[in-house]
Amino acid sequence: MSDRFLVSAVGAVIAVDSASRGGSFQRRARDAWSDALIDGEADEDAVVTVRDTVSDDEALSLLSTDITLAALSHRQGDQLWMLHAAGLAEESGRVVVLSAASGTGKTTAARHLSRDYAYVSDETIAIDGTGAVLPYRKPLSIIDPQAAHKVQTALSSIDGGRALPASLRVAKIVVLDRSPDGPLEPVLEELDTATALELLAPQTSYLAHIPEPLQLIDALLTATGGAVRLRYREISTVDAAIGTLIATEPAAVSRISPVGAANTAPAIAPREGGFARADAVDALDLRDGRLAVLRRSREGGLVSILDGIGPAIWGAANATGLDEIVRAVVAAHGTPDRVDAAQAVASAAQHLVDEGLLQRFPAQA
Numbered sequence: 001m002s003d004r005f006l007v008s009a010v011g012a013v014i015a016v017d018s019a020s021r022g023g024s025f026q027r028r029a030r031d032a033w034s035d036a037l038i039d040g041e042a043d044e045d046a047v048v049t050v051r052d053t054v055s056d057d058e059a060l061s062l063l064s065t066d067i068t069l070a071a072l073s074h075r076q077g078d079q080l081w082m083l084h085a086a087g088l089a090e091e092s093g094r095v096v097v098l099s100a101a102s103g104t105g106k107t108t109a110a111r112h113l114s115r116d117y118a119y120v121s122d123e124t125i126a127i128d129g130t131g132a133v134l135p136y137r138k139p140l141s142i143i144d145p146q147a148a149h150k151v152q153t154a155l156s157s158i159d160g161g162r163a164l165p166a167s168l169r170v171a172k173i174v175v176l177d178r179s180p181d182g183p184l185e186p187v188l189e190e191l192d193t194a195t196a197l198e199l200l201a202p203q204t205s206y207l208a209h210i211p212e213p214l215q216l217i218d219a220l221l222t223a224t225g226g227a228v229r230l231r232y233r234e235i236s237t238v239d240a241a242i243g244t245l246i247a248t249e250p251a252a253v254s255r256i257s258p259v260g261a262a263n264t265a266p267a268i269a270p271r272e273g274g275f276a277r278a279d280a281v282d283a284l285d286l287r288d289g290r291l292a293v294l295r296r297s298r299e300g301g302l303v304s305i306l307d308g309i310g311p312a313i314w315g316a317a318n319a320t321g322l323d324e325i326v327r328a329v330v331a332a333h334g335t336p337d338r339v340d341a342a343q344a345v346a347s348a349a350q351h352l353v354d355e356g357l358l359q360r361f362p363a364q365a
Contacts, residue, residue: 001069002022003017003018003019003026003030003114004016004017004018004019005018005029005030005033005037005038006037006038006042006044007033007036007037007038007067007134007138008036008038008136008137008215008239009036009062009067009068009070009071009124009136009138009347010043010071010072010080010082010124010126010134010135010136010295011075011080011126012046012071012074012075012136013038013042013044013045013149013188014045014046014047014048014062014067014069014070014071014074015044015046015048015049016029016033016047016048016050016067017047017049017050018050019163020050020052021052021056021059021222023256024056025050025059025060026331028056028060029060029063030158030239031154031186031300032060032139032153032154033138033139033154033193033199034154034156034157034327035119035137035138035139035154035155035156035161036136036137036138044069044097044147044280045071045074046070046073046158047070048063048066048067048073048258048322049325049352050063051063051066051123052320055073056148057148057151058148059145060149060152060299061141061149061150061152063152064123064138064141065141066151066154067138068123068124068136068138071124071206072124072205073201075126076206076209077206077209077210078130078210079128079131079210079211079216080126080134080210081126081127081128081204081210081213081216081217081220082124082125082126082129082204082205082206083088083097083099083123083124083126083127083173083200083203083204084100084101084102084106084123084124084204084205085097085098085099085100085105085106085121085123085125085173085201085203086098086107086109086110086120086121086123086125087110087112087120087125087135088098088110088113088116088117088118088119088120088135088246089118089120089164089165090117090118090165090246090247091118091165092165093165093166093167093168093169094169094170094171094173094247094248094249094250095120095125095133095165095168095170095171095175095246096117096171096201096242096246097125097127097133097170097172098110098174098193098230098320099125099174099175099200100175100176100177100178100201100203102177102200103177104175104178105176105235106122106123107122107140107141107142107234107363109122109176109235110122110140110155110240111140111142111155111158112235112236113238113239113242114155114159114161114162115159116239116243117162117165117181117200117246118137118149118161118162118164119137119155119161119162120133120137120164121135121137121138121166121363122134122137122138122140122141123136123137123141124205125170127170127220127353129219129252129253130169131169131170131220131223131224131250131252132167132169132170133167134136134348135164135167135168137155137164139152139153139154140152140154140155141204141258148163148201148346155159158198166282168335169250170223170224170248170250171246171247171248171250172224172225172227172228172245172246172248172250173196173200173220173221173224173227173228174175174227174228174245174260175191175199175200175227175228175229175231175232175327176230176232177229177231177232178232178235179231179233179235180233182231182232182233183231183232183233183235185237185240186231186232186237186240187228187230187231187232187236188229188230188231188241189228189230189231190226190228190247190362191226191227191228191229192226192286192288193218193221193226193284193286193292194286194290194292194305195304196217196221196226196227197214197217197284197303198305199205199229200217200227200301201294201301201302201303202299204217204301205300206299207294207298207300207301208236208281208294208295208296208297208300210303211283213281213283213294214283214284214294214303215282218284219253219254220253222251222253222254223250223251223253223254224248224250224251224260225248225250225251227305228245230313236255244247245328254308272274274319274321274322274360275313275317275318275319275320275321275322275325275349275353275358275359275360275361276317276318276319276320276358276361277314277317277318277358277359278319278358278359278360279295279296279354279359280293280357281294281296282293282294283293283313283314284307287289287290288306289307289311290305290306290311291305291306291307291310291314291315292304292305292306293306293357294313302356304355306352306357309332309333309344309345309348310348310350310352311330312329312332312333313325313328313329313345313349313352313358314357314358315347316328316329316354317349317352317358321347322342322346322349323342325345325349326341326342326345327346329341
């Protein structure tokens, strides 16, 4: 048996080097990763070496983490929405994407729903700019009260598994909301784009590295009829709801024109005492008077939703003084009643400064 094998993860080819381990571990690793194994030769994109200073059980558990990180790192910067989510596909290739934070039901959902649908992933779903889905059929990471580490088990070893359709495309994006006191009968709630961004951005890998990420996400949400939240208590009750969602044929993905590259760039030569936009990755007109702005953060990306006069202020703040911003706000919203426009705009602009969305350049003495 070779001490090296290849697996497919969100379109990346990851070579696993298990030379430091014995034959028993190598067989366990291959069995666990059997659903993602690549037969034959392929150009590897990254190499993951199995940990050699821990027990076999821990090494196998850590291998899932290491392969995931290697694949996501390799794909960062590509035109891919890599969402922390489970995915199931029906026979024609439509995929329902189930996003949730770690430990809140993705693996349980994938295992339950795989009775009727093909397993795509319980960890990361990658969606490209056309709506195509790239699978990551990693082992299920199952909590066993008798085991010190999550047990890594190929789904096909549990129920035989179902073959993936030749091509996959996203049909619906769902935010899982499982709660012990949730509704006995599952409840589906449509999410507007702002709420979807606020819930899904934290579950997106390398969000700020995607070219025009908000435009990509908006286009995919539009093509699939918008994201929904699924509130439920027990996974055994969601079959009918998932069946309805996955049956919907997605529309073609159509990218809209960005708000404008200039709107996300900081001013080059700020005027003394003026305002300028802080550095932003992308901005999205939510088409309801609000604006979504994405900035880099320690966690990878931070989405802020601007409403009221905030979008007009942010759009006008291009190394401009307060008077010019006031004129832009009045042009967009009219002259306010019983409120001094300059004072209202100054207050709102300062709030955006405090939030890190604008910069203000003090006048020199």
